[in-house]
Amino acid sequence: MQLRGAEILIKVLKQEGIHTIFGYPGGVLLDIYDELHKGQIRHILVRHEQGAVHAADGFARASGQVGVALVTSGPGASNTVTGIANAYMDSIPIVVLTGQVPTHLIGTDAFQEVDIVGITRPCTKHNFLIKRVDELAKTIHEAFYIARSGRPGPVLIDLPKDVMAAVTEYEPQTPRKVEEAKPRPASKKAFYVMDLIAESTKPMILSGGGVILGGAAEELRKMAWLTKMPVSSTLMGLGAFPGSDPLWLGMPGMHGTYYANMAISHCDLLIAIGMRFDDRVTGKIDHFAPNAKIVHVDVDPSSINKNVMVDVPIVSDCKSALQSFNALLGQQKFSVDDEQRREWFDQIAAWRKENPLSYCQSDTEIKPQFVIETLYKLTKGKAIITTEVGQNQMWAAQFYNYDEPNTFLSSGGLGTMGYGFPAALGAKIAFPDKLVVDIAGDGSIQMNIQEMATAIQDNIPVKIVLLNNGYLGMVRQWQQLFYGKRYSHTDMTYQPDFLKLAEAYGWLGLRATRPDEVEAVLKQGLEAPGPALMDFRICREECVYPMVRPGGPIHEMALGREMAN
């Protein structure tokens, strides 16, 4: 049948299972928006293109499906760059559709023209400029396949206006399916890993975002429980292993738990799955897991031996690898009793007792950790939590236990302030019946605060828990600890009255200034039917502890007692 480019675009999106997109109109998109007017696909009208990409990203992280953003040419396209780079660093499958000036004007510095394919080349998994309408359907299908296959990532498609208006013969194609992970015959390496596990007296698992992206949380749990190996997960991996399980060590690295870092520093076998040895995790690389044989499973060969040289590299998606480990453990009737792990467990318990994750409660000032603990208690750990970046993010990672994958959405690699709130909108679109809470700081929230209007217009009742200290807290913390308390340009005392701002946008605004108000404010905000912003005026100079100094080895941690006393 003869169809226009814009019609084909919508048809192909529907075929790819897309029912909602996040977008912002513009001149070159008029053909597409005219098509969207028919209402076949839900369109969420954001207030800034960065918000559209983060929302698509949040949708993808929560649902495991590809998220889609649609923006116009020129500034619309260039405004997506941070969102795309963010998804690229965290391997999130999104497809970004950018409008482009008509093909005959490309390269002429036309109005609202920008070379977005050139700009996003290093921060997309792949990108396309479509110059002919007969390439359209095939290319969009390919883009979705690239975004969701292998190590997922963002794909951008640049759509010139004339291509959207042009007519061509369209025949529906079946979307290419990503091959399901399935157990493969056990490799030599898998047998070797079995030997290593059997020989080890101090083994542990370190899992990352790949386990969540690969849908392998169940297999990870099975392996940990079968082998009684304690588990630590990177920021990106939180939720893959239950945060309330006795084998759970907490997050490792710069603001990880003392016992996770000590376990890594003393283990004799480290099975790293779907993680990439980021510098925030490893600290000084020469001192990372110095006594351990390291097994590294990753779907991306370029992640292996990139930062840490490993003993057993396994290029595989996490699910297949874990399935084959678990099958072998079953075949070999592998068993280990608590007694065999006694010494190792005792050691970990001693570290845990020595320096538990803790903070000094106050009667007069609200401690941010207390807000998050109370949030955890009230939500029974069932909420989807998104975070901004900085102290709020670290406290959210430390003091809320994540029991399920895809429930902690945070900008891990790029560290994008302003990510959490639009991501929360995306997650709420994916799961309208779940409670979605953005844990924010007063710096970060102001970076994409315009999306408060989106939440009202499109009825997306998310919650914002604002840990408000009037500082760019994490940078201030470094100034406090390493730059002689010279708080150069991190004081943001001048800020809007967030209660009035909430009201102005049609939100419920609540505020707590004393610890005894925290629970009531949280309750009221969470139970309110619509979106709510809860402004917690927290202790201004609270720091995130424990902390590994930048570039230091992870077993040397500042515990913050000196600050607490």
Place this chain on the structure above:
Amino acid sequence: MEKKEYTLALLVSNKPDVLARVAGILGGRGYNIETLCVDATLDPAYSKIILTTIQDKTTITKIEKQLIKLIDVHKVTDLTKVESVTRELMLVRMKLSDTNKGYLALIIDTFNGRVVTMNGDNCVIEITGDRSLIEKAAASLKPLGIDDMARTGIISLERQN
């Protein structure tokens, strides 16, 4: 770690933007491409890129892994690892004078070069060979007054499959 010149052959899609993607992998990480040669293969849907870069062993492995991740890069071969034939072509424009003519003829003869064109007191010389031969030829010609020159950079082919 010791650095040396590596020659990589890349089988890529013959499409706009592919060269920029390849160059971006190296340039974006601060690595220089020393030489670069590109043309279509027998199948015009594909091109072969041959590039050289000076790296240590660990870095070249990382670069190879990043290159093969590109959707349009189908194969990466490290030609320094296999037995291969290597050639480079150099064109040199020289000013002729009574004093340099004789010596120039000797150099052309020594390096198996030939005069491609002659125009008044100008001539263009072509010399083909491996990299060290080209370097030597260039060094020999330099004192005679090189007007300008162009080099293709290295192409290289495995001796057998």
